Every structure is written in structure tokens, then in C-alpha cells.
Amino acid sequence: MAKEYETVIGLEVHVELATKTKIFCGCSTAFGGAPNTHTCPVCTGMPGTLPVLNKQVVEYAIGVGLATNCTITQYCKFDRKNYFYPDNPQNYQISQLYLPICRNGYVEIEVPEGSKKIGIHEIHMEEDAGKLIHDDWEGCSLVDYNRSGVPLIEIVSEPDMRSAEEVIAYLEKLRMIIQYLGASDCKLQEGSMRADVNLSVREVGAKEFGTRTEMKNLNSFRSIARAIEGERARQIDLIESGEAVIQETRRWDDGKEASYAMRSKEDAQDYRYFPDPDLPPVSISDEWLERIRGSQPEFREEKRKRYKETFDIPDYDIDIITDSKHMADIFEATVALGAQPKKVSNWLMVETLRILKERELDPEDIQFSPKHLAALIDLTDKKVINSTVAKEVFEVMFAEDIDPESYVEEKGLKTVNDEGALRKTVEQVIADNPQSVEDYHNGKEKAIGFLVGQTMKAMQGKADPASVNRLLKELL
């Protein structure tokens, strides 16, 4: 009889924090600068320079720690992790080993059996490295230190997950919490959230963990799920064929849908961690901690509850809207400008989601301003434009965040409310389509739809469909 195996997974998640400046100097963290333009003597490891801690990094780390039920280490320290690599200008990374800022937390995820707690072993603060660019043409490697010193937190889970689904649920939960905090945009593709998967298998019922491997280079939920399935199968194959799983770091190749060994435990470097003498310990006072606790945002659960009490919109809409802090912010801001909640929700649930899906975007990518969405709703409410025109305007607004009022004005998209002109057009349409008129009189109700369409076409879409319908019925 075939043995049954259980997968045991723990995650190390790196999140790039959304601070304006780097963790130990005043350089910008903005993406996309020309190489080595967001640098200074500190983040390029020049001799004699010293790190100065960005307080916002500590506040974000504490915020994430509180939201994940961690104990905050009120006396925490930075340590140096020593290793030589050109992307690491000092040849040591400033990180935390001995006294990380957060410990012993958990998040709850939804699983088929209900909810499950995933333990968080620790969260620590550290600096990101630069980027190596290999120039095959010139046969050399170049270093860009723009990312050097960008603040990161590393969230280390307990080995509490048992399937790819649980891993994804855990990551989605972390992402939601961090996005709600505004601590990061958590985009896997862009690397502002990165997950390393520690995985082992064991026979169901076994008490001891199996030998684990660590997998790196996973930059989408899809590749994480595939890598987990692939690694589980690989380890089971090894065990079944009587071979041992080797503790090693493996790199996932998404194209090949396979992982390969990067380095084994035997090659493991001795990082010679020790407390960084350039940075005094961080002492987090009770007052500071309470101030951060007091300014924690409303998280999704509370928001859902409040929406249910405050807005007359379906639970389904609430779930979708609050799934993204950014979408919820847009919803609330638009409603605050006087738009009716259900109408705002409709625009978000239907048109917005459709465009996001079509263009493979995240809700975080929404660029249009609540002011413009409110204006668009107002224009339709006042029948200045009809719903077809409104959808066209929305498409443009989604892409360019135009002001719908002036756009409608400029493009001449206003509904024609001139009864005489409309009547004339309807009469012309009736005259031009005797067959449809006859069909209608013969009881083919559908024929009127065709006539409405013809009238709208003749009016270049700028008529109120209800008025067209009314006039048609009257004149027929």
C-alpha cells in the first residue's frame, strides 16, 4: 500500500517597505532612476561613512508586528551579517539576528475546515542589496547601488503550513495586512514582496520533521504553488527510492518548472554575525509603542463590519471592495463626495474589475481619482450623459484620470434633450425602416429594439434611451 505523505512548509517573506528614503541614509527609494543615481557615500559603502537608522522603518516593522499579533522587542539591536559579494557594498548586510524587533506572532487563514493559525517566529529589519548587471557584450559585471539600503522586513513563519493553498492564503493575508498598513505595496512580480519556501515531507502521523530544502526565486503565487507541488513530488520520489533528501538551497526555474540545487548545507557560509557597533540599540518606549498601536489603521475585518452597518450594499460587494485597501479607499472617498454607495460599488464591481482583469492589473494599480468617479456618477444621475457614453468616458478616465465633465464637454458627448430634434430623428427612422415598423405592428416586440438602436446611431449615441423608447411607442 502506498504511503501517505504530509508536506510541512515554512516561509521567509521579504517585504520592501514604502519609506521615501533608505534605511540608513537619506537617498530616495524610488524605482527606475538611472544606475547609481539614488546613492551616496553611505549606501555605497565608502570608507568612514556611518549608518543612521530611519525611524519610519521601525514604525512600519512595529505596525506589521502588532497586526500579526507579535511581541515587540522593546530593546532590539542590529547585527552585521558578513559575506562578500559585489552587490553588498560593505560586504556585510545590516540585519537583525540576536534581538529581532518582533517575535512570536501569528495570522489566521481560512482553510476548508475553518480557520487556522500560522505562527510567526520573528520579523526583523534589514537593508536590501544593490543589483549586479552582467554585460555579456563587454564581458564584465556592473553594480547598481540604487536598491542598496532600501529597507526590508523579513517575516519568518513557523513550519505550520501543509499545502500550497495554505501558503497562498498565508501570503494573501500578509499582503492584505501590510497593504492596509501602507507599509508596502507587496508586489511579487516587482520584488517588493519575495517569498522563500522551506519545505520537507514526512509520513502522515510522523512526529519528526523530514530534512528540508529552501527554495528561492519565486515571484508569483502561481510559481510558488507549482514549486511546492514540484518539490513535494521530488522529495517523495527520493524517499521512496531509498535516497536521502539533502538539506540545500534550490532555485526555482519557472520556465522549466523545475528547481535545481544552488548550494548545500556543507557550503553554508559562516556569516559571523555580531552586533553592529555603529548603531546603538533601538529602545522602543511604551509611549512610542502605544502611539503606533493607536494609529494602526482599520483592518479588513473592522472595515467589513463598518461597511455592513453604514452602506446599503451587498455583502458580496463589501468582500470584493475591502479585499484591497486601495479600492476601499477609493470607494470611501467617492462616497464622501456625495455619490450613492451602491452606484460607486457598481462602477468598482463591474467596469473597474473588468478592465483590471483585461489588462492583468491589481487593484493597487487603479489610478483614477475619487473626485472624477463621483463626477461621472453625477453626470449620469443628472442624465447629462447616458450609460453607454458613461462607460466610454470611464474607459478613458481609468487610463488617464481625465475630468469627466470637461471631457464630455470637449467631446460633445452630452445627451440631446431637445425633444423636437429627437422626435424628428425618430420620425425619420420610422420612415426609413418600414419592415421593422410592420414587424412591430405584427406583434414582434423585439423590432422596437432595432428601431431604438437605429435612433441612437442617428443621434451618435447622445440620446436618452428611455426618451427614444417613449417617443417610438408614441409615434408607432
Next chain:
Amino acid sequence: MNILDYTATELSEKIKQGEIKVTEAVEAVFERIGIKEEELHCYITLEKDKALARAEQVQRKIDSGELTGPLAGVPFAIKDNLCTEGTLTTCASKILENFVPTYSAEAVRLLEQAGVVILGKTNMDEFAMGSTTETSYYGVTKNPHNTAHVPGGSSGGSAAAVAAGECFAALGSDTGGSIRQPASYCGVVGMKPTYGTVSRYGLIAYGSSLDQIGPLTKDVRDCATILETIASHDSKDSTSMEREGTDFTSALVEDVKGMRIGIPRDYFGEGIDGEVKDKVLNAAKRLEAMGAVVEEFDLSLVEYAIPTYYTIAAAEASSNLERFDGIKYGYRVPGVEDLHPMYKRTRSEGFGPEVKRRIMLGSFVLSSGYYDAYYLKALKVKALIKKAFDEAFARYDCILGPVAPTTAPELGKSLADPIKMYLGDIYTIAVNLAGLPGISIPCGTDSKGLPIGLQLIGDCFQEKKLIQAAYTYEQGGM
């Protein structure tokens, strides 16, 4: 009177009174350098043209009343581990043979703001590792009092330059005695302030938790004046402190009446040269005669200071010196294509033997399995040493002792036995471990005419007591 006989503050006074021009002072120093430098080799880099241009600029600012401070116009020397914008900064190492910083150390910036004229960069032990200035890649410096002897180290170039009149004052750095010991060997005043008093920004780190910048000067007044200028709370250095009591010149008062001075018996035991012991104890007697209350006491743990220091300083150095890898600046071995061979050969060729010894020692004490036994234990002993000093300062205003067990050794006699060389640091390093201020002032010479230094150690932030005692001794001593 020869211009070179003035102290730094006297010179500045004469300049402000219009009696001496800044360029005259700079020319006078360069004349002396022309005579002495070839033999002494105090400097790694001299920038005469730049200094003369700067002298004229400073003169204009003095004439216009923009510069009125006590250091305006003073020709100054800077130890070569302090970054100077646009000027070669080598740390006396081959690995930084071509490094020109784009920024200046905060202490250098403050001095320039006060109107000093920088003449050049002084020789030192490579990366401040050594007690003789013989580990410099750029050759040895000789003691101006007897050129067969070393000037001490690691700030040997700065101390010798002050003693020889090749500058009016200099900056050094002190990790385990590197200001006080060469000051003692060269017969000048040298002070290491409380850790955190002077910003370390721009000081190329050796042992970050121990390094402090301080002055080497002709007298105590110059010392207090310079320290007052360079002490600052700097937002670029997280270990720099916001502190009080930095009006150091206010302590230039001749009065030690009632001052309680403790003499640790442990500092006069085995290993100390008889002449050094006599001269230092004589100095104590003079202070007693001037009204101080002097008594002997037992300062415990002195014997642990050396292993503790060499563990912590080497550990920090092994990490601090990782950035010198041939990638970004400095020396890179030519013709090596692959990364790791390039690292290895660059560092093998770029660092000298003493630096390599400390990198290896430091890497070892931090390595997995040894961290607790060495580094962590050293940190615990460091805390105990601080406690021993705390207990002493509950009873004394300052502690008096020698700076070094002997006067300056002969050239070429030290490096062969590093352990013996390390033991020479016994009276200075505990001060760095405890973060305390210490001053070295001349208290006579031995039978060979080599200077002997007297060390006064104070509690944290109590530099003014040291300055007052040192000043009183200097005025009425010898």
C-alpha cells in the same frame, strides 16, 4: 621669536592682531618641513600649493572679520585615516593608495570652518593597527627627539609633526592609545575624549566601538581649544552624543586644591621601566604639593584589558575592513578575471601583515562556535572593566598613571614580537574599553633624553577635570 615657537592659539592670536600673516606661518612650517621631513617622514601627503591658496583665503576672512575664532589661520596636520574631500586618504595602506574621498570627516569640516589651514595627511600604522607607525605601507616615521627611535603609534606621524614643528597641531585617532602613546613618546599633549564626543563620520573605522578622534598639540590650552572646536553632536553618526560640558577651555584654570587623584597600584607593577615610574610618581607628588589629594588604590581587572581589547577591536576590524575588496575604490590586483580570486589577491596584496593578523584574529573570534567563548565573553569583561572604573570614580576625580611602560623603543625592535607590542598598550586600552577620556602630557625625559608621558584618566564627560589638572601641572610642573 621664531614663528614656529608659538603654540597654535598664540599663533592665531598674533595673526588676528596682524603681526603675522597666515601665509607667513604656512611658509614657515613648510620651511621646517623642507629641513626635517626627509629624515622624519611625518607625512604621507603634503599639499603645499593647496595650503598656500587656503592660507590666503583664510587671511581674507580674518581681515574681513568673518573668522575670529581661536584656531583661525593655524597650520594643521590630519591623520591619514580621516577623510579629506579632494585629498588622498590612504590609512597608510596600499589598499587605499588611490582613494580620494568626496567628503570630509565631520571633525575636519569643523576645523576648516574654524579657519585652520590643512598642510597634509600624516603617517600612521596601517589602518591604525600598531603602536610604532612601522606598519605603514609608506615607510616609517622617526621620533624627532631621537631618530633611532619610533614616534609611537598609531598616530605617530601626527605626534612627530607637532613635536618637530612640522605643523602647529594635529588630529589623531585613538582606539587603544593611538593618540596618547605617541604623544607620550614625542613629548606633546594628546587627548582622547569620552566616546561619542567627536563624530566618527569620515574616520575610517578600525574598532568602531572604541575609536575616537582627538587632538595632538604643543600644550594643554591648544588641546582644550581644538577639542572644543571638534566636539559635536552629529546626526551623521548614531554613536555621537548630545552632551554637556564641552566648554573645555573654561577648565584652563590653575587649581587642583582638593582634587582627588587616585593612583592604581596595578599600573606600577611588573613591566614598567624604572625611569618612567619615577617620573610619573614625581608628577603625582607635584600635584599633591599643589593641593591635590593623592592616594593609591587597586583598580582591578587591568590584566584582562589586553585580551579583551584585542578580541573586540579585531572582531570589529575584521568586519569594518571587508569593504576594501577592489570593487568600488582603492587597489585592485590587475589581470584577475574571476571574482573570488580577485578578492583574495587584492586583499592579500593590499593589506600588510599586522592588518591581516588582526583580520584573521577577528574573523576567528566571530566564527560560529567561537563567538560565545571569545567575542561575547570579551563584551562581558568590557562591562566589568567599566564597572571597576565606575567604582574608582566614585572616590576620585581622576586617575593618574603612566601612558606606556617604557619610552619610545628603537626602530625595528617591535614588530617581530607582536604579543610584546600588544602588552605595551596596557595602560591605555582600558580607557577605550570603558569609553573614558584620557590625556597624555609630558612629565620629563629618561636618561637618553626620550620623553615620558603622564596619563590622567577621567570619568565619562569629565574632560574638564583632566584639562584643569593637566593645565595646572603644565603651568607649575616640570
